[in-house]
Each structure stands twice: as C-alpha cells, then as structure tokens.
Amino acid sequence: MRVELDVHPLLLAPGEGEIVTDRPAKTLRILGELDEAIVTWFRYAPGEKGPDAHVHHHHTDAFYVLEGELELTLGAERKVVTAQPGTFAAAPPDTLHTFRNASADQVVFLNLHVPSMGFGDHIRGKNDAFDQHDPPADGGRPFADAVLTTPADAETLEHEASTHRVLCDLPQLTAIDMTFQPEFEGVDPHTHADHVDAFYVLEGQVEFRVGDEPRVVGPGTFFAAPPGAVHGFRNADADPIRVLNLHAPPGGFVDRLRA
Structure with a gap:
C-alpha cells in the first residue's frame, strides 16, 4: 500500500465550508474542492431558480436532497421530476438538466461536479471557460440516461x-x-x-x-x-x-x- 504522508483527509463540521453566497434567497458553501470532485451545499428559498437548462460535455453533475423538495428537469425530453429527501439525481455528460425550488418551503441539497473541472472558480465568478454549454439542437441524451434514485427503489x-x-x-x-x-x-x-x-x-x-x-x-x-x-x-x-x-x-x- 502506497501512503502519501503529505495528503490528509478533509473534515468539515456542520455549517463549515467556504461561503460563496449567503443571502435570503440562497446559500452556497463549498464543502470539498478536489480535482476528482467538488461537493457543495445549497439552500434555496421558495421560488428560487437555478441556471438555465444546460449540459456538461466532460463531467457529471449530481444532486442529493437533504431537506424539502427539489424540482429537476432532466434529459432531451425535459422531463420534470420532484426529488424528495434522500433522492439522488445525476446528469452524466451531455445530459440536459436544470433545477429550482418550486415548493413553498426551503430546499437543502448537495451538488457534486465529478470531476470538478474548475466549478469552484466558476461559482466564484473566476472561470468563464467552465464546462457548461447550451443544450444541443437534438436535446442531448435522453432522460433514461440520467439517474434518479430514492432509497426505496435503489x-x-x-x-x-x-x-x-x-x-x-x-x-x-x-x-x-x-x-x-x-x-x-x-x-x-x-x-x-x-x-x-x-x-x-x-x-x-x-x-x-x-x-x-x-x-x-x-x-x-x-x-x-x-x-x-x-x-x-x-x-x-x-x-x-x-x-x-x-x-x-x-x-x-x-x-x-x-x-
């Protein structure tokens, strides 16, 4: 087993992390930012919308709902689904997706970009070349290629x-x-x-x-x-x-x- 003595785990207590945005409409914190993955913590107030529908060519964008309901739009068909707590959703490369809080209560969720592809600098406003693109004319990959899993059907x-x-x-x-x-x-x-x-x-x-x-x-x-x-x-x-x-x-x- 090869051990890297200068590499250490990350440990963040609840509420810790780099605060990128914190206002009544939403809070965004970076929990872990590595080349292989970035994990962020989101809070959206009722009615708060995410980005326009988009695709990533080279990485997976994933979501895990902790509290409330997150509305997701996934796939070329733009299928709209509601993710409850414990639900995991993922858009592999070239799969259309967007998200919003369409409910009357706040939603809290984790967002992952794997690999990270500079997403941290993108949300800091420092990476205009981030791997995020308008959907292709054919809509991209179908909904069937996305992931939408609850603990009950896993x-x-x-x-x-x-x-x-x-x-x-x-x-x-x-x-x-x-x-x-x-x-x-x-x-x-x-x-x-x-x-x-x-x-x-x-x-x-x-x-x-x-x-x-x-x-x-x-x-x-x-x-x-x-x-x-x-x-x-x-x-x-x-x-x-x-x-x-x-x-x-x-x-x-x-x-x-x-x-």
Whole structure:
C-alpha cells in the first residue's frame, strides 16, 4: 500500500465550508474542492431558480436532497421530476438538466461536479471557460440516461451488520446510502491510490480517522479522503449510523460490495 504522508483527509463540521453566497434567497458553501470532485451545499428559498437548462460535455453533475423538495428537469425530453429527501439525481455528460425550488418551503441539497473541472472558480465568478454549454439542437441524451434514485427503489445490498443502497453507479461517480448497525466493527485505516472517498453524515455518531487522531462527528459533517490519504471509520456509540458515501471515480467499489 502506497501512503502519501503529505495528503490528509478533509473534515468539515456542520455549517463549515467556504461561503460563496449567503443571502435570503440562497446559500452556497463549498464543502470539498478536489480535482476528482467538488461537493457543495445549497439552500434555496421558495421560488428560487437555478441556471438555465444546460449540459456538461466532460463531467457529471449530481444532486442529493437533504431537506424539502427539489424540482429537476432532466434529459432531451425535459422531463420534470420532484426529488424528495434522500433522492439522488445525476446528469452524466451531455445530459440536459436544470433545477429550482418550486415548493413553498426551503430546499437543502448537495451538488457534486465529478470531476470538478474548475466549478469552484466558476461559482466564484473566476472561470468563464467552465464546462457548461447550451443544450444541443437534438436535446442531448435522453432522460433514461440520467439517474434518479430514492432509497426505496435503489439496489440494496444486505450484509451482516450493514445495508448499502446504491444510488448512483456511473463511470465518473458512485453514490451509496450506507447504514451500519452498532455491532459494525468499522473500516481499518487504508488509502485509495486512484480516487476520492467521501462521506456526508446523515444519522448517528461516526468516528473518522483524521491523521492519527480519531474524531467523533454527527449529522451534517462532511469528510473526504483524497487519493493517498489514510482514513477509516466506525460507529462511535450504541445507535446505528447512516452516511452518504461517494467514490470519484468509482474504482470498482460497488462491485466489491456486491461480491
């Protein structure tokens, strides 16, 4: 196992992150910005709209709803869908998409760009050459090529002390809703040479390894291990834990879970 001694995981407590926008209509924070992926946290007030319908030629744009309802338009057919909490949606390269809050309540969601392609500088107003384009004349890829998955309809992989719901398994990104029971023994410290392994804590108390120090964190915490960063985790108390786990690129992780 090759260990990069100068590479360390990222750990952000709830509410932390680089604030790009914070006004009554919306809040945008950058949680983690790496070459392989950028993860951002959005809050939209009722009626707030996202960008015009667009495509990305070289990367995947994905969404995970934490609170409220997010209206998404996906595919050449411009199919409109409503994503509830726990829903994961993704637009692979050349798949039309846009989003807005069409409800009477605020919506909170994570947005991922994989790979990041300079999205951080784009939302900072510093990257006019970002990979974002008007839809092609034929509308691009069909809705069937997009991802729209709820925990209820996800592929479910049951293990002795854990349940894994595969929300997304695309060439550029894997997303899994993971629940671990109190008897779960944890994942020993390890590294990945070729991809980012990231977590957003949804329920319970999780102990992550950050360098040589164990850190116990709760819901709303974001953790990301870049390639070469030593990391591990376990259940920190007597209740189950639930996390959104992201691998960018996938690195065959879901296939190992299926084995």
